[in-house]
Amino acid sequence: MDNVGVVVEDLDAAVGFFTELGMVVEGSASIEGPWADRTVGLDDIRSDIVMMRTPDGHGKLELTKYHAPALSGAGAENPPPNTLGLHRVMFAVDDLDDTLSRLRAHGAELLGEVAQYENTFRLCYLRGPAGIILALAEQIG
Known part of the structure; x- marks a missing residue:
């Protein structure tokens, strides 16, 4: 890719x-x-x-x-994470809390909450520019 x-x-x-x-x-x-x-x-x-x-x-x-040409406006504004098609990009980060804090200063909105998957990752989804959904993952184990 x-x-x-x-x-x-x-x-x-x-x-x-x-x-x-x-x-x-x-x-x-x-x-x-x-x-x-x-x-x-x-x-x-x-x-x-x-x-x-x-x-x-x-x-x-x-x-x-x-x-x-002018933007089409097709589709819902700020579609939910389960919308069909390409809808999110995930980034690996070293410090999820610090990254989230810095991105909030640029308008990022947490969609749910920061959650832990077993003893391996802390994860969250957030909405960034143009309504796109990003996921952040911090490896903890």
Whole structure:
């Protein structure tokens, strides 16, 4: 897998959020033109993207802000975790409480509570930028 794409309304806020999570900006670009229209299957695309990578260099997240065409608004806003389709990305963290505290300063909302799975992980789900759901996992055993 090369990357996971997330469409956002506020690109700067999303970059700030994922930077706080430990991701690093790898590059950015403005995307438009016939090749982009043909690739995505939309007309007159104008967008900005920021590619972010995980600290270990193995994962990437492509954040996309569409200027045109207008966002479709398809689907429910802030869909629940059991919605069909791609709906969450999980990140391994060293200190779940500290990470959650830092992400809350960027608007993250805990969906349930921090829970422990046996003696191996502390886990939680939270809602981040553009309503996407993230999961955090801290290995404890």
